[in-house]
Amino acid sequence: MLPRELEQEIAAMVRDTDHVEEKIIDVIYLLQRHFGYFSDEAMGHAARLTGKTEVELEELATFYDFIYREPLGRFVIHVCDGVACWMHHENGLFDYLCRKLGVAVGETTPDGLFTVLPTACLGNCHNAPAMLVNGEHYGRLTPEKVDRILEELRENADTIPLCLCR
């Protein structure tokens, strides 16, 4: 069962459009945010609410990099691996984050808070090296700055609302 508000929000979104297809990604995002990832259960709801088959939805879910079919942390740390960031951190940022959090790239910390993922160029090249967490861009990173950001997110994890495209 979905919370009534979410069910109604999605139903209205589908009802108010000429083409339900245009809204599929938005529906997936809403469900993904609710379930933490685009779980099989979320997939079932998406299919029911949009009238699409699960195969059609899976075809999209497996293509895009901001749709997650596996569980991940509350905060997804998208580390830019574009060439401008690469030339400054030379993978040191990945190493630092992974060491700090005790995970490998793609893994989630045991407390369920952080997942580190490589991400296509974030469009923040003049502030390289850069990363994106919960819709916020962080640039000109240094080890000290990374420490501060992680600490801030950890401390406020319960109160920071999750953005749609996490």
Added chain:
Amino acid sequence: MSEQVLFKNRRADCRPASLADYRAGGGYDGLIQAVRTMTPDDVIKEVMDSGLRGRGGAGFPTGRKWSFVRKDAPHPRYIQCNTDEMEPGTFKDRILVNTDPHLVIEGIVLCGYAVQADHGVFFIRPSYDADARLLERELDVAREAGFLGRNILGSDFSFDIDVHRSAGRYICGESSAQANAIMGKRPNPDKNSHMTDSGLWGLPTVVNNVETLASVPAILRNGVEWFKSLAASPTGDGTKLYSVSGEVAEPGCFELPGGTRLGDIIFGAAGGMLPGAEFKTCLPGGTSTSFVAREHLETPMDFDSMKKAGLSLGTGSVIVFDRNTCLVQATINILTYFARESCGWCTPCREGIPYMKHILERIEAGEAGERDVALLQRVADGMQHAYCGFAPGAAMPVHGLLNHFRDEVREHLGGRGCPFKGAGVVKPGLWTTLDRDAAHPDAAHRDTDSGDADAEGRDG
């Protein structure tokens, strides 16, 4: 500073211009003039005469593209404003949207008027979610003010714009793939139909880049001759946003006369190299352009001049490399990106890009010989047979590497491996030691253009 047309309302504190800010500088006057005194054909003719060309990389004449929409074409007609911008090194559209959202909105509405479209779609990548929220807010403001929606400014022209959030993938920047993405399909490109005949939902659709559309309002307001006079070269056409990243002192996005020389962008606007760094090469227009030779620094950065020099302007996003950065490693990084982002639909792209990467990794490790370099060349040449422009773009840095830096590649061969990994190679600009603010305390362009720069911990 040369005339700022697109960045006219850029502020030091990075706050996006409000509707009032935009109106104060003549914003929406172009639209008012168009719907009250001009026919759609007048608008198309003006844009065609201005010489404005697509700023997303392809450089196709904008007015001509608009003229392809037939007068008797069915409705609804669509405008797709491409805010995908995933090419590494490219960040101009993010800054433009964050600087002056209404400039972009007016550009889309004018395009809509010119081809008598009914709907606009802002296609925006997921990592720009803050920008999507900003645009949704400002679209409401524009609607409220009568610049959008039913019967715009009391005319019989009605047009509205939606924001479409993408879920990420570089291929979505290709116009037909983008249409498929909006229509809820897997976003493979479709080269069999013309978007202006059969785009979104099988109806006429014009796809333009953010910067292209944002250039239109001022053309209508100030005229064709004025627009042409802004350029630094005969075919520069207006101003151009150049974004500069890499080993330069003051990376950023700069609005300069179209056709500004490459060297002037790097050593003028971007403050030259980082202390301790020495210029080796750059990618002049994002990662799907070629590494350049030193003499190319003289080349004006416009579509025609770059083409004449055997290069391409791409998005005008200059990524600068230091003498001590290994270009084989850099190319491996770029091909890793392209291999991951390929939609995998056609064989040259799906198989060829990982294969080029594999050969380069063998070169980097010292496991390759001259025959491998020849093979790399052959595979790169073969990329032109791919279905869309993605794979030929991915091969461009490889071509540049082999054309201009073959000697550096050769230094890796025959068991020697990477010469840049040895002791004594000091590389400036490592993230643990890089402090741009300390290096240039008086830098004029220190703003970070995030739109939220005042928040703690971000982009400082």
